[in-house]
Amino acid sequence: MGTTAAAAPSCGHVPTFYLRRRHLQENGSALSLSRRREKMRSLMMNPRTRNTHSQIRSSNREYLNSPSEFCERTSPGEVKEEITKCYKLIERLGRGVIYLGSSRFDHSHPHYRETLHLGREIANLLGSTTWTGAGPGLMDAATRGALSVNKPVGGFKISREAEQWRSSSSHPYLPHDTYLTCRFFSARKHGLVDAVVRKSTLDRTAVIALPGGIGTLDEIFEVMTLIQLQRLGSDLPVPFLLMNYDNFYTKLLAFMDECEHWGVVSKGEVSSLWKVCNGNPEALRYLEDFYQIPTVKSDFLST
Template identity: 70%
Template sequence: MMQFSTFGSSDFVLIKPTHHQNRLINCSKLLFSSTQHKNNSVGFNLSKHKANHRSIFVSKSKQESFEFDERKSPNEVKEEIKQCYELINRLGRGIVYLGSSRMGSSHSHYVQAQELAKEIANLLDSTTWSGAGPGLMDAVTQGALLAGKPVGGFKIGREAGEWTASNFHPYLPSENYLTCRFFSARKHGLVDAVVRNNSFDKTAVVALPGGIGTLDELFEMLALIQLERIGSKLPVPFLLMNYDSFYSKLLDFLDVCEDRGTVSKGEVASLWKVCNSNSEALAYLADFYCISSGDISQKKETKLQSTHDLPS
């Protein structure tokens, strides 16, 4: 029988195989090794600041293997949280995106998320933060880069999708993201990146369509806002992007919670803004931060002028 021992706050699970299972694992390693040599590169289709796409190949031989070792001391988590805070202090607080790592560039939600990130980065003139992974996280990274705004990320060593078990981002500068070993440290980073310390900070939480990981982060953020751990000093807008009614059944369930008395009437609706389109989200943020249409037009003119000033 496989023996399991867990440790920490759901950061990792250590699996201790028996003697017979060790023999099976060794055989599996040999099989995997022979397969790996036959295909030692992974391709990424990435759009840069131009409309065209090009492929970037990352050699697997250059990828660092991600070992899920048992942590020896809580100081290891503390040190990683410190590194998260240092990265935020360097790049600045801003818009934190949550979303699926599985929706590729051909998905309509990818296109919408990329455009949304570009427009919000221009509107709030803030750093864009994400999980620095594939899927919709890649979409918002590229959107912010298209806007010419700073991008930061808290990557995890293991992602669903095409960047599985890679500690590296294929095109972000290494100084702009941190590959976290501990989920708890990564969450500390995502939370701290959105907390407003003064009225000049323009931040937001934007929850895009996603799966289990997204729902985990979404409800943790929502609970922290509910308990005023986020927004106790200055309020932080939380946008739930309900593209193609993606979250409608979840919203129906929350209505059931209100009917059953586990959630107060109107409580959830007061904590976030449900948006069915990008235009609705942009209008809400402009109103939240009292950004007039004149200010938006001026920003566009300034950006257009700076583009014309670039040498041809």
């Protein structure tokens, strides 16, 4: 039985692939390359296929006219240069405590006030540089807490935050030499991780995970994975505290328990990677014990 060409769609748009297939069936696949190209050009001029061709050209124009920051991501040299700038900033300001948290909570939110007090007390307790994403919300609270007791602060800002300041490359009050505005998320993460690396017992660093959304969770699980795989780059253990203010992370912790149940993580594996703290006093006591710091009377007040 001979090959019968498929019937064309009775109405609507005729796909280009169908027209090309019908052409090959009727004229044979042995046509010369030049003749095939000529035939395809005539098909593209057909009104039935012109819309598809226009859409492709429009899509190409949009790609070529896209913001330069996306095109420039193909340059590994620029990413490496930005990572180097992060390292130099850390060398100048010193390693310390990084705070990961939401940019959406303003000063009226109870978690903002908790973080403000926590940032102040940890800065006093450890005497280390306070590092954040140099953004608004809980990052701002931790920064202001450290500044209130005249302790050094630093930041790795991203030009696009989820809330205010999102399109700005400058910080509203920090000196320009204390933070770096990163164009690449990978460079920013390199900086945040390197800021907590411990090379000697004199280094007092920590990771403080505050309530937050998608970006915060991304950073939390990345740090957790590096600790789990011993790829943090630290010669000594780094305390990782999950601040479960008002049971914010209780459902996440239940999900991690479910992961244990299904066997995708080992029993007790997650709990060995971080310390869950339900309030600031618990976090401070943990850091005191971790670094064997004599307990001193503090003016800390839980809110």
